[in-house]
Amino acid sequence: MHRLAALAALLLALVLPGAAQADERILRYVTEVAIQQDASLLVTETIDVRAEGDRIRRGIYRDFPTRYREPNGRQVRVSFDLLGVTRDGQREPHQLERVANGVRIRIGSPDVLLSPATYRYVIRYRTDRQIGRFDDHDELYWNATGHGWAFPIDEAVATIVLPEAVRFGQRGAYTGALGSRDSHARVIADEPGRISWQTTGPLGSYEGLTVAAAFPKGILPPPSDAQQARWWFADWAPVLAGGAALLLVLCYYYVAWRRAG
Numbered sequence: 001m002h003r004l005a006a007l008a009a010l011l012l013a014l015v016l017p018g019a020a021q022a023d024e025r026i027l028r029y030v031t032e033v034a035i036q037q038d039a040s041l042l043v044t045e046t047i048d049v050r051a052e053g054d055r056i057r058r059g060i061y062r063d064f065p066t067r068y069r070e071p072n073g074r075q076v077r078v079s080f081d082l083l084g085v086t087r088d089g090q091r092e093p094h095q096l097e098r099v100a101n102g103v104r105i106r107i108g109s110p111d112v113l114l115s116p117a118t119y120r121y122v123i124r125y126r127t128d129r130q131i132g133r134f135d136d137h138d139e140l141y142w143n144a145t146g147h148g149w150a151f152p153i154d155e156a157v158a159t160i161v162l163p164e165a166v167r168f169g170q171r172g173a174y175t176g177a178l179g180s181r182d183s184h185a186r187v188i189a190d191e192p193g194r195i196s197w198q199t200t201g202p203l204g205s206y207e208g209l210t211v212a213a214a215f216p217k218g219i220l221p222p223p224s225d226a227q228q229a230r231w232w233f234a235d236w237a238p239v240l241a242g243g244a245a246l247l248l249v250l251c252y253y254y255v256a257w258r259r260a261g
Contacts, residue, residue, distance in 0.1 A: 024049070024056050026153040027118065029209075031144040034161040039220045040128040041140075047121045051114050055150065059092070059108015062123060063148040066102035076129070083124040092121070133222070137169055137214045145208040147178045153203040157188075157196060158211045162219060165193035169214035173197045176207050185209060 030046040049060060068076045085094045085107055093109040107121060108114070132139040144158035158173075173185035189196040197211050 024052050024054050025151045026050075026149060027155070029145050029153050029156040030159075031142075031157070032159045032161065033140065033142055033144075035131070035140065035163055035220070037163045037220070038128075039131050039223070040126055041130050043123075043125050043127065045121075045123045047123070048118060049121065049151070050118050052116045053114070057113055058110060059087075059094075059106070059114070060121060061104050061106045063099055063104050063146060064102050064125070064127075078127055078129040081126040083126060084122075085124075086122045088120055131220060134214075136217065138217055138220055139212060139214045141210070141212040143208060143210045145203070147206055147208040149208070150205050152205055153199075153207070153209075156185075156199045156203060156209040158209055159189075159194065159196040160211065160213050162193040162215055164219050165191075166216055166219060167192055168195050169216070171195060171213040172211070174210045174212075175199060175201075175203060178206075178208070180207075185211075 027048040027050055028046075029048075032044045034042040034044075036042055045062070047060070047062075049056060051057075064080055066078050066080050068078070080103055082094075082096060082105060085092045085105065087107070092107055094105055094107045097104040097106055105123065107123075130140065130142070132141060140160055142158070142160065145153060145156050160168075162168075168190065171187065173183055173187075174181055175184045176182040184201050185197045185199045187195065188198045195213055197209070199209055203209065
């Protein structure tokens, strides 16, 4: 009996420490959002992850929402153009998938298993229609990390860069789950045309960092009539397509009814 107990204790000592060490996490998440002169955003995300072969086996994925609903109920669609993905400085296989409210960047090769180690992923993309336009200022409200990570994030840093060296106005940072108004982050750099925040504590699973900064009007041109027309069509195209399909079905049944009569 004593031998069986000792054997069981030995097995637990061998198994449990290994499980306890499966502590996959994001060590550092750095986002730089460069606002372009045409009001589009050029975004670079640098993500340092610790992989141990548990959930991070072949790579990671990043969800990016492209559809939002305004307070008036109107659905807004923004663009997303993936420019490149690297792992440790080398181009990394990836693919885009549609998800409920946007796109998913699935990073990694299905044929390559990652060894337990720390990896640096860099994701670059462009998006537009993200600037808030107000009477006396413009503003960028940016979810710097997203809220879809199952892993804790030890540290997050977010930077907003303007196309001109002007002072920022009101600013803020929010941490925690989606919709949280907690603010466990601080400004670490504030100079004309550039401002950065850093979290003051770790983020838990499905928590993120969101930052906001106002800047003077006139830095960015207002949307042109052609641009607003493209946005309107992008917002309403699915509704119009659905209406057209319904109309075709009704026409089909009407013609079939007339012929039967």
